[in-house]
Amino acid sequence: MANPFKNKVALITGGTGSFGKAVVAPLFARGVKEIRIFSRDELKQETMRIEYHDTRLKFFIGDVRSRESLDQAMDGVDFVFHAAALKQVPSCDFFPMQAVYTNIMGSHNVIESAVSHGASKVICLSTDKAVYPINAMGMSKAMMEKVAQANARSGKPGRTVIACVRYGNVMYSRGSVIPLFVDQILANKPITVTEPGMTRFLLPLPEAIDLVIYAFEHARQGEIFIRKAPACTVGDLVTALKRLFNSRVPVKVIGIRHGEKIYETLATREELRQGKDLGDYFRISMDMRDLNYAKYFTEGDRLEEATEDYTSHNTQRLKVNEVVSLLRALPEVRSAYRTRKG
Numbered sequence: 001m002a003n004p005f006k007n008k009v010a011l012i013t014g015g016t017g018s019f020g021k022a023v024v025a026p027l028f029a030r031g032v033k034e035i036r037i038f039s040r041d042e043l044k045q046e047t048m049r050i051e052y053h054d055t056r057l058k059f060f061i062g063d064v065r066s067r068e069s070l071d072q073a074m075d076g077v078d079f080v081f082h083a084a085a086l087k088q089v090p091s092c093d094f095f096p097m098q099a100v101y102t103n104i105m106g107s108h109n110v111i112e113s114a115v116s117h118g119a120s121k122v123i124c125l126s127t128d129k130a131v132y133p134i135n136a137m138g139m140s141k142a143m144m145e146k147v148a149q150a151n152a153r154s155g156k157p158g159r160t161v162i163a164c165v166r167y168g169n170v171m172y173s174r175g176s177v178i179p180l181f182v183d184q185i186l187a188n189k190p191i192t193v194t195e196p197g198m199t200r201f202l203l204p205l206p207e208a209i210d211l212v213i214y215a216f217e218h219a220r221q222g223e224i225f226i227r228k229a230p231a232c233t234v235g236d237l238v239t240a241l242k243r244l245f246n247s248r249v250p251v252k253v254i255g256i257r258h259g260e261k262i263y264e265t266l267a268t269r270e271e272l273r274q275g276k277d278l279g280d281y282f283r284i285s286m287d288m289r290d291l292n293y294a295k296y297f298t299e300g301d302r303l304e305e306a307t308e309d310y311t312s313h314n315t316q317r318l319k320v321n322e323v324v325s326l327l328r329a330l331p332e333v334r335s336a337y338r339t340r341k342g
Contacts, residue, residue, distance in 0.1 A: 003030065003031055004216070004217060005027065005030035005031045005032050006030070006031035006032075006033075007031060007032075007033045008031075008032050008033065008078040008079065009032070009033065009034045009035075009036065009076055009077050009078050010027055010032050010034070010035050010036065010077070010078065010079055010080070010081065011035075011036040011038055011073060011074060011077040011079075011080045011081070011119075012035065012036070012037055012038065012080075012081045012083060013038045013039070013064055013070075013080070013081070013082045013083055013084035013110055014038075014039055014064075014082075014083040014084030014085060015035075015036075015037030015038055015039050015048075015083070016037060016039045016041055016044035016045055016047075016048050017039075017083055017084075017173075017174060018170060018173040018174055018205060019081075019083045019125065019170075019173075019205075019208065019209070019212075020037060020039075020081075020083055021048060022205050022206070022208075022209055023081065023209050023212065024052065024054075024057065026209055026213060028054075028056065030213075032056075033056065034056050034057075034058060035056060035057050035058070036058045036059075036060055036073055036077065037057060037058070037059050037060065038060045038062055038064075038069075038070070038073045038084070039060075039061070039062075039084065040061065040062065040063045042061055045059045045061065060072065060073040063106070064082075064084045064102060064106030064107070064109055064110055065101050065102060065105065065106050065109070066109075067109045067112070067113060070109055070110060070113040071113050071116075071117070074113045074114060074116075074117045074119070075117060076117075077114070077117060077119050078119060078120055079119055079120050079121040079122070079123075079216065080110065080114045080119055080121070080122045080123070081123050081125070081212060081216075082107060082110045082111075082122060082123065082124040082125060083125045084102070084106060084110075085102060085103050085106075085125070085141070085144075086098060086099050086102045086103055086137065086140075087127075087137060087174075087175060088137065088175055089129070089135050089136075089137050089138075089257065089258065089259045089260065090257055090258045090259065092135065092136040092137035092140065092259075093135050093136045093137070093258045093259045094258075096136040096140075099136045099137055099139075099140040100140060102140075103137075103140035103141055103143070103144050104140050104143045104144055104147060107124060107144040107147055107148065108147050108151075110122065110124075111124075111147065111148060111151045111160075111162055112151075114160055114162075115151070115155070115159065115160045115162075118160070119160050120160065120161065121160065121161045121162075121163070121216060121219065122148075122160060122161070122162045122163070123163055123164070123165060123212055123215050123216050123219065124144060124145070124148045124162070124163070124164045124165070125164075125165055125212065126141050126144060126145050126164050126165065126166040126224070127141050127166060127167070127168075128166065128167070128168045128169075128201060128264040128265060128266045128312075129141060129261075129264065130142040130144070130145055130166065131166075131264075131265040131266060131267065131268060131309075132265055132268070134259055134261060135258070135259025135260075136259070137259070138259075144164075145164050145166075145224065148162050148163070148164050148222070149162075149164075149222040149286050149287075152221040152222035152286060153221070153222060153286065153288070155221060161219060161220065161221055162221065162222065163215055163219035163220070163221070163222065163223045163224070163225070164215075164223075164224045164225070165211050165212055165215045165224070165225045165226070165227070166224055166225070166226045166227075166266060166267075167201070167203055167208050167211055167226065167227045167229065167266070168200065168201025168202070168203050168227075168229050168231075168264055168266060168312065169200050169201055169202065169203060169264075170203050170204075170205050170208050171202055171203060171204050171205065171326070171327075171330055172205070172330050172332045172333065173205065177200075177234070177237070178237070178241070178327075178330075178333075179332070180192075181237070181238060181241050182241065182245075182332075182333065182336045184249065185241060185242070185245050185247045185249055185340075186245075186336060186339065186340055188247075188249060189249065190249055190250045190251065190252040191238050191241075191242075191249055191250070191251045191252065192252050192254050193234055193235065193238060193251055193252065193253050193254065194234070194253070194254055194255060194256050194257055194260060195234065195253070195255070195256050195260075195262065196233060196234055196235030196238070196251075196253065197233055197234075197235065197262065198233060198234045198260070198261075198262055198263065199231045199232065199233050199234075199262070199263045199264070199311075199312040199313050199317075200231055200232070200234065200237075200263075200264060200312055201229040201230070201231045201264060201266065201312050201315065202229060202230055202231060202232060202237075202318065202323070202326060203227060203229045204326070204329065204330065207227060207229070208227065210227075211225060211227040211281065214281060218283075220285075221286060222285075222286025223283060223284060223285055223286060224271075224283075224284040225281055225282070225283055225284075226266050226267050226281060226282040226283075226284065226310075227280065227281055228266075228280055228281065228282070228310075228315070229266075229315065230315060230316040230317070230318045230322075231263075231312035231313075231315050231316070231317060231318065232317065232318045232320075232322075232323050236318070236319075236320050236323055237323060238251055239320050240320050240321075240323035240324045240327055241327065243320070243324055244324050244327055244328060244333070244337070245336075245337065245340060263311050263312045263313040264311065264312045265309050265310065265311045265312075266282075266310050266311070266312075266315075267282055267284065267309065267310040268309050269308055269309050271284045272284075272309075272310065274287070282310070
């Protein structure tokens with residue numbers, strides 16, 4: 001099988017974020033000849049340029065809200081990983097139109113630009129919060145998925161393949177609770193917990209990268225690929241971190257924040273009905289029905305329903321010692337531990 005990455009040009013929107021920085025080495029290892037980092041933060045681009053010091057990395061200042069800036073970066077690109085987004089739940093709830101402009105309209109711009117420039121594939125990064133969304137961030141990412149599938153549905157054979165990936169919380173990514181808890185432990189301050197009984201998926205960043213690469217290699221029009229992941233309660237996560245750092249700081253329960261859920265869902269029962277279990281992944285096919293609704297009143301769907309959604313409540317639940325082992329494998333946690341010991 002031919003290497004789909006060899007001598008290709010990749011564009012990563014939001015490329016200075018956790019995903020963009022982590023995917024650079026795997027892409028170069030697979031033979032990509034050039035990676036274009038597209039983002040609006042010039043300081044982060046300069047920091048990344050200095051850190052990697054690789055002429056195969058090209059940097060483009062721009063915003064997904066601006067089609068013109070995307071078109072400048074997209075010329076000559078073979079495939080796109082679309083990671084640019086507003087991701088903070090409270091800020092999106094307070095400024096929902098900003099989430100609309102970036103996560104929905106910006107995603108439309110990325111897809112339209114990629115199609116017009118003849119890119120072979122666009123992989124859009126989504127989140128568990130897009131499933132049964134209760135906050136503006138999740139709603140905007142759910143709409144991003146719909147925008148991607150609408151463009152995929154109208155695409156002609158042989159044109160740009162548009163697909164999505166969906167995964168839960170990436171451990172130690174920007175804005176996640178683990179770095180917050182670690183900072184509080186290192187500062188000997190109380191750990192602020194919204195609700196100890198909440199469950200959250202736990203996914204190391206390399207596994208998120210594996211999902212995106214897998215989707216790139218296997219995706220067909222409009223599909224959504226979902227990475228299975230274990231979960232734990234927030235209370236057990238705090239216990240694991242305190243044990244790992246040998247800390248006795250108190251825990252302060254502050255209550256649920258704006259737009260938070262008790263548990264997250266990665267796939268609905270309806271999606272699983274038209275999905276395929278691939279072992280480590282679920283592959284969800286696009287709904288290919290058209291606007292001719294009348295026939296569905298007389299032609300029912302007799303497929304047996306999946307028994308339940310795939311959630312952080314019913315996935316594999318990690319025990320505290322298992323969470324400790326998972327945390328210990330994170331480079332950022334090891335670095336913080338060395339800082340504390342020093």
